[in-house]
Amino acid sequence: MxxxxxxxxxxxxxxxxxxxxxxxxxxxxxxxxxxxxxxxxxxxxxxxxxxxxxxxxxxxxxxxxxxxxxxxxxxxxxxxxxxxxxxxxxxxxxxxxxxVVVLTAPLAAGPPVPGVTVHDEPTPGWWELTLGPGEDFPAARSVLTGGKIGYGVATLDGATAGVVRGALVDGWLHVGRLEVGPGFRRRGLASALMGALHTWGAEHGADRAVLQVAEGNEGALALYAGLGYAPHHRxxxxxxxxxxxxxxxx
Structure with missing residues (x-):
């Protein structure tokens, strides 16, 4: 339960x-x-x-x-x-x-999207987009790489355009750190990254996904609702x- x-x-x-x-x-x-x-x-x-x-x-x-x-x-x-x-x-x-709102969704593999992949190790571009100002220090890197992790990367025009992190725990895919670079937004990359990460999670045995979003982040809440996520608790x-x-x- x-x-x-x-x-x-x-x-x-x-x-x-x-x-x-x-x-x-x-x-x-x-x-x-x-x-x-x-x-x-x-x-x-x-x-x-x-x-x-x-x-x-x-x-x-x-x-x-x-x-x-x-x-x-x-x-x-x-x-x-x-x-x-x-x-x-x-x-x-x-x-x-x-x-914070905790959202969950059933997990199923989806079709591949060109230029969007999930890596076993973080790439330099993944780090660059994932870590905000003042966050690049050893403890942050340790937290973000602890456990069984998939590092989602979207590449456009040879540049890292978007990233996401997925961690596998007890049959759950925990999604976090979804970020699309300012010059690449409104191109569907957030949804494409989520789709690739969902596929990766399903392939590794997860059957549900969970993520956490600040209560007032209306844009993120709308995105995740469109991907099938529903509130679980706060x-x-x-x-x-x-x-x-x-x-x-x-």
Whole structure:
């Protein structure tokens, strides 16, 4: 059964941090600041202690590694209600959006598209389009290459025009980092990249795809709806109120 909790765990495994520690069912994650998913506590299931104590452990883990304490939690879940009760606030300053829609779709191989391929290793052009300003550092490259990954590349006029990342976890194809270069947009490359990645995933045993999109990204939501994706659940990032997350180990 694909509950929000089981799907969040699969998505976390498709986006592996450099450091991960268990806190009961919760997962404490660090990747030197590269993305919220790899630098927050995934608060699903039972942390094995009262939530106030669990949040203090989240704070200690984050402080020890120099990142802001943050939790990723399924919207409207008991864990989220408990976190709110402790005075934590929505992480509205999170760069890629603090409220996220998780979409899923059945997976089937499609026809090949000339110039669009999925590689076993990232190409230089893939890196160039995938990593945004200030993101090209070792932790980012480690997160993006962890696990069984397909690196989708669209080539036009000898240049890398678009890229996408696909990770295989437990029969799921986790899709991320879809990007089309500014000079190549509105040519159908995003759909072509998704089609190629779906084919790759199906050929490697996946039967469903999952991806995560910021709530307000209407263009991306429309694209994925047209490709057969439907909302599964939502999650949010929460941060501690100023002064409420002191390091108990100091």
């Amino acid at each position: 694909n509950t929000p909790e089981t799907l969040e765990i699969a998505c976390s495994r498709a986006w592996p941090p450099l450091v991960e520690e268990s806190l009961g069912d919760w997962r404490l994650r660090w990747a030197d600041g590269f993305t919220g998913r790899a630098n927050s506590a995934l608060a699903v299931g039972d942390p094995g202690r009262p939530v106030p104590e669990a949040l203090r452990a989240v704070c200690d883990f984050a402080h020890d590694r120099g990142i802001p304490p943050m939790v990723q939690v399924i919207r409207d879940s008991p864990n989220e209600r408990a976190i709110v009760a402790e005075g934590w606030s929505q992480a509205t300053r999170h760069a890629r959006g603090h409220e 999650y949010r990032y929460w941060v501690a109120a100023p002064g409420s997350c002191e390091d108990s180990t100091s």
